[in-house]
Each structure stands twice: as C-alpha cells, then as structure tokens.
Amino acid sequence: MSEAIATERTAYNFAYLDEQTKRAIRRAILKAIAIPGYQVPFASREMPMPRGWGTGGVQVTAAIIGPDDVLKVIDQGADDTTNAVAIRGFFTRVANVATTTRTVEATIIQTRHRVPETPLNADQILVYQVPIPEPLRFLEPRETETRKLHALADYGTMHVKLYEDIAHFGEIATTYAYPVTVDGRYVMDPSPIPKFDNPKLDDCPALQLFGAGREKRIYAVPPHTRVVSLDFEDHPFAPQRFTEPCALCGATGVFLDEVILDDRGGRMFVCSDTDFCNGRQAAGHRGRLAGNPIESGEGADV
Amino acid sequence: MCEEPLLIAEGLTKFYGARLGCRDVSFTLHAGEVLAVVGESGSGKSTLLGLLSTELAPSAGHVRYSMRDGSLRDLAELSEPERRLLLRTDWGFVRQSPEAGLRMAVSAGANVGERLMAVGWRHYGNIRGAAADWLGRVEIAADRIDDSPKSFSGGMRQRLQIARNLVTAPRLVFMDEPTGGLDVSVQARLLDLIRSLVADLGLAVVIVTHDLAVARLLSHRIMVMKEGCVIEEGLTDQVLDDPQAAYTQLLVSSVLQS
Numbered sequence A: 001m002s003e004a005i006a007t008e009r010t011a012y013n014f015a016y017l018d019e020q021t022k023r024a025i026r027r028a029i030l031k032a033i034a035i036p037g038y039q040v041p042f043a044s045r046e047m048p049m050p051r052g053w054g055t056g057g058v059q060v061t062a063a064i065i066g067p068d069d070v071l072k073v074i075d076q077g078a079d080d081t082t083n084a085v086a087i088r089g090f091f092t093r094v095a096n097v098a099t100t101t102r103t104v105e106a107t108i109i110q111t112r113h114r115v116p117e118t119p120l121n122a123d124q125i126l127v128y129q130v131p132i133p134e135p136l137r138f139l140e141p142r143e144t145e146t147r148k149l150h151a152l153a154d155y156g157t158m159h160v161k162l163y164e165d166i167a168h169f170g171e172i173a174t175t176y177a178y179p180v181t182v183d184g185r186y187v188m189d190p191s192p193i194p195k196f197d198n199p200k201l202d203d204c205p206a207l208q209l210f211g212a213g214r215e216k217r218i219y220a221v222p223p224h225t226r227v228v229s230l231d232f233e234d235h236p237f238a239p240q241r242f243t244e245p246c247a248l249c250g251a252t253g254v255f256l257d258e259v260i261l262d263d264r265g266g267r268m269f270v271c272s273d274t275d276f277c278n279g280r281q282a283a284g285h286r287g288r289l290a291g292n293p294i295e296s297g298e299g300a301d302v
Numbered sequence B: 001m002c003e004e005p006l007l008i009a010e011g012l013t014k015f016y017g018a019r020l021g022c023r024d025v026s027f028t029l030h031a032g033e034v035l036a037v038v039g040e041s042g043s044g045k046s047t048l049l050g051l052l053s054t055e056l057a058p059s060a061g062h063v064r065y066s067m068r069d070g071s072l073r074d075l076a077e078l079s080e081p082e083r084r085l086l087l088r089t090d091w092g093f094v095r096q097s098p099e100a101g102l103r104m105a106v107s108a109g110a111n112v113g114e115r116l117m118a119v120g121w122r123h124y125g126n127i128r129g130a131a132a133d134w135l136g137r138v139e140i141a142a143d144r145i146d147d148s149p150k151s152f153s154g155g156m157r158q159r160l161q162i163a164r165n166l167v168t169a170p171r172l173v174f175m176d177e178p179t180g181g182l183d184v185s186v187q188a189r190l191l192d193l194i195r196s197l198v199a200d201l202g203l204a205v206v207i208v209t210h211d212l213a214v215a216r217l218l219s220h221r222i223m224v225m226k227e228g229c230v231i232e233e234g235l236t237d238q239v240l241d242d243p244q245a246a247y248t249q250l251l252v253s254s255v256l257q258s
Helices: A001-008 A020-032 A057-063 A082-095 A145-151 A156-171 A194-203 A274-282 B044-053 B080-087 B108-119 B126-136 B155-165 B184-201 B212-218 B238-242 B245-254
Strands: A070-075 A106-112 A125-129 A180-182 A186-188 A207-213 A217-221 A227-229 A256-260 A267-271 B007-016 B019-030 B032-038 B060-066 B072-074 B091-094 B172-176 B204-210 B221-226 B230-234
Touching: A001 B230, A020 A057, A020 A217, A057 A082, A057 A106, A057 A207, A070 B032, A125 A194, A156 B108, A156 B126, A180 B172, A194 A227, A267 A274, A274 B204, B007 B044, B019 B044, B019 B060, B019 B221, B019 B230, B032 B044, B032 B212, B044 B060, B044 B172, B060 B155, B080 B108, B080 B212, B091 B155, B091 B238, B108 B126, B126 B155, B126 B204, B155 B184, B184 B212, B204 B212, B212 B238, B221 B238, B230 B238, B230 B245
Parallel strands: A070 A106, A106 A125, A125 A207, B032 B204, B032 B221, B091 B172, B172 B204
Antiparallel strands: A180 A186, A180 A227, A207 A217, A256 A267, B007 B019, B007 B060, B060 B072, B221 B230
C-alpha cells in the first residue's frame, strides 16, 4: 500500500481527497441517512475552490463517487454555468469519471439551487450544495441553542416567520430555502432551492445528500422519506405557479427563469432546467420564441 | 380559594462562587395570590426570582410546583421539555426591560402569537384572533397589530409584553420591576391594568420591586429582603403600616410622603 502511494507521490488520490478523509465523510453520511434531516458535523476540508462555491457538495460527491459513476453538475438548473462547468471539470481531472448533462444518464447529480425536472430513480444520488444548513439560524443566532431546539423538536418559532409573512404580504412570501419537516421529526433547510421543488423531495426514490462545507454539516433524506413543507391550516403550502409555458420548449408545470430581452419591457420565460428544455426541443416541442426550423436552414426541402 | 399551595420554596440558597445571592428563603404561594419581594438593589430579589423561575440553579433548597394535572413536582427534577412547556404555558415572565422579553424584530401580533404557535397552534386565523383579542385587553389599538414593537412607546411595549405572557392563560406570572423606567402617569395606568388582569384571571404573581407603592397597590403579601436574606414578611398593609424590622422601618420612612 505504502509503495503505491510512494511511487505516485505527486499525483492526486482518486477523487482528490485522501482515503481516510473519505472514510470520515462516509461515516458522517451514514449517520445522516440513519437520522433523516439531522445535521451531522464533519471535519470539512479545504478544497481547491473558495468556500461558498459548493465545497460541501464537492466533498460529499468525492466521498461517494466511484470510477463507474456518471456525474452531472447543475447550477441554478443549468449545466453550462461557471460553477457547474468548474466542478464537472474538477471531477473529470481528479477522478477521471464520465460526465453528462443528461439527467437520465447520471448516477450522481450535484446541484445548486434546483432539483431536476426529470423524475429521479432509485439508482441516482442527488447531492445538494448548502450555504446555511441551519433553518433556525435567522430566529436563533446561538448554535448551542439551535441544537437544543432540534433535540427537543421545539420548532414553534419557525411558524413565527411564516406568520410575519402572512401578516405583511397576505401569503407566505418565503419562496426559496422553504423549511420542511423530514420524517415527522427534524425541521430541515432544503438548501436554497425554489419552493417549487419542495414537493419533489417528498417520497423521492433517489437518495438525497446535503453538504455544507463552510458550516461543516452533512444531512440527508433517505429514499422514500416523508418531507412536508411547513404551513398553516388556513394558509397551506403552495409552490410557485407560472402563467405561461416555456418560450423555447412550450413546457408547462416546470420552473421558469425570466429573461429580459430588451429595454422596452420585453421578456421571455424559459425552463431553468436546460437539460429538460433541450430534451423537449430535440423531441420536436416548440415554444413561442423557439427558432423556426425553416428560417434556420433545417428542413429546407419542405 | 384553593387549599393546596401552587408553589412551595424551601430553603432556597444561591451562591455565586463565594458571594451570596440569597440565603435560606422559604415561602408558599397559593393560586390567585400576589407576593411582592422588596428590598434595595443587590438584596437578592432578582436572584430569588431567577431561582423560582428555573433560570438559575439553586446551591441548596427546592422549589415545588403544583402542575396542571395536580401533581406536586420538584422543579429541579423536571425534564427539559417539561420545563420549557411549563415556562410557556403555565407561567409568564414579565421583565423590567421589554426589549428582553419581546421579540423586537417581529410584529406585535407575532409576539403575542408566538407562545400559541410554540404549543402547536397551526391555524393563522385563530392565532391572529387571539392576538387581536389580547392586544385589546392590554389597550393597544387593533390597527397596531402588524407594527413592530420598535415603533411602540415604553408603556405600550410593557403592555405588549404582558399580553404575550398571558395569552396561554398562565396560573403564575413572575414580574421583575414591571414599572421600572416608565414615567409616573404611565406607571399608574400600567399598575391599574395589571391589577385588573390579576383580579380577573385569578393569577398568582411574584413581583419583584424596589417601589413600595407598587407593592402596596398590587400585592397581598410582602417579603422584605436585605443582603440576601428575608428579614420580614407578612400581609402587605401590616408590614408597610407597622414595620417591625429596623431596615423595613427605614425603607418605609424613606418614601416621600405626599
């Protein structure tokens, strides 16, 4: 063993982290899976990227990835944004794994701010990058106290925030990082995903892991676990709704990004999940502003 | 009204290291009874209040409390969830500074509703209704329900703090100088309000004050403390009109006579 390390001293270990670190992170992950929604502290390492750029998610991915895995990385739903490209490149280099942008082909999906529109299956693991894992943080700044509140399941103050929303805005105005109760026990921050994605966490067949690098916490939602968004009886949880379909692929019932087109108020709404949108367009779906195949030269002999 | 005492303190003693907080304080409190603890600054009044309300752990002695189910429990032996439930349902704590007792960042309605949400209320309309009702009872205008306590005057904040504590219909309320820092006319209105609420709801109150007028107005019984010890106790009018201990005589005679 020592020989192998000695001869390749200058090279990185598979998936960047050394084996002992990966074992420690895996133990934290196993504990997190055993206690759904509970934040397990772990010895977060320095990674070759700034904290806040997904170091928690990267460490979780590094601990669970194997040579046969196919990795997809999404940032705000897109595969081609800086964070996604950089992390995909990182694992290509340090683990030499196959990467993909297609949700159905991936075995591990590391994500920031979105859950893919395509339903996940039992062979997939979704790894979330988490900036602030503590859902009680804004009501109770003391870490010692929040731990006590979790231990006692003392979550009344969570509803104070929701009450304030309704009192001032007439509805629950929290639109992302919307707190959930996991398995009827722990209140959990689902990371800053839009509340549109909250229902996808419930009874999901895929394993969901959450890594917070700066805050040094890992938590998990095991497959087919009950995840309920907090609400009031007379103001039930409601995900965002969009009045128009995607301008490129015509999809409805998906999360849309607003794109400003000009300085005269022109705008379009497009799928935030680029893979889903591309897949639909390839299957022949066209939205209002999708390029015309005749104008762009395709199908010219019609 | 009720034969069984609500709260029994036995030999309560607190040392802060070598320094004495209070020594060997014993008394019983019945439901609906108002007990004033008076004495100068540093006499151990607030320490005693901390010991009774389980915020401080006694160096010696016990506090027993008659729970809602009728059982008499030693407060030191309550589990943490039981203790928290007691604090936010059956007890109230009105602090001298409303900023310490209120959640200043959220609206008045949320302040009053917080205890209800903590004990499991999940119907917004009901919570808001209860909050509005209680704001009315402490004479805060209904249209201030969504305002932050930061925009309230000192007297309003103190009334809001009282509403926040009474919303779960507690049986025992601790008050630490509730009228401190308020001007005289506001004090008078607040005392009037506290007195009528206490009478209407049959609250038991332990009120700590250095103001003998407050004690005379509100309390049935009085305990005078000096240097951590109780030096005199009895019915309020009896103690104030016919003080026996030299220090009590000094205290009573030092009040400006009008």
